[in-house]
Amino acid sequence: MEEILCPDCGTKGKKVNIVTVKSLVEKKVKDNASYQICLNSDCETVYFISSGTIFYSREDLKIAVWYKDSEDDKVPICYCSNLTRGEIKEAVDKGYTTAAEIRKYTGKSITGNCLTENPASQCCHQTLTKEIARYYNKDNI
Numbered sequence: 013m014e015e016i017l018c019p020d021c022g023t024k025g026k027k028v029n030i031v032t033v034k035s036l037v038e039k040k041v042k043d044n045a046s047y048q049i050c051l052n053s054d055c056e057t058v059y060f061i062s063s064g065t066i067f068y069s070r071e072d073l074k075i076a077v078w079y080k081d082s083e084d085d086k087v088p089i090c091y092c093s094n095l096t097r098g099e100i101k102e103a104v105d106k107g108y109t110t111a112a113e114i115r116k117y118t119g120k121s122i123t124g125n126c127l128t129e130n131p132a133s134q135c136c137h138q139t140l141t142k143e144i145a146r147y148y149n150k151d152n153i
């Protein structure tokens with residue numbers, strides 16, 4: 013498979029669904045293109061297409077991308093339920109350390125709208141697990 017690199021930073025991209033791009037980018041999005049998301053946390057570019065002539069940066073999006081704003085507590089980790097990093101930190105502080113416990117504590121249940129709400133077109137499960145570990149392990153080392 014052809015590797016498609018971010019026109020801004022040269023990092024390999026990950027394919028996202030155009031439905032996601034259309035839902036999250038504030039500008040009019042070009043149809044019939046195959047979009048990638050830049051996985052580099054330090055890069056301003058979020059979405060791009062293979063030719064590299066069209067791309068959307070962080071400021072073109074309605075929402076923040078969790079790994080590009082890795083210290084912002086207001087950024088959602090689970091986009092479909094708007095479960096934020098700050099809420100996860102708070103729940104871990106209170107002793108809730110699994111995704112299920114945190115969802116119960118915060119009352120933020122999965123709605124399944126990952127395709128239109130998660131910037132990477134994916135379910136947040138893995139990200140949520142990693143984010144919990146980030147705060148849980150910090151206190152237990």
Ligand SMILES: [Zn+2]
Nearest residue numbers: 018021050055
């Ligand atoms: Zn990039």
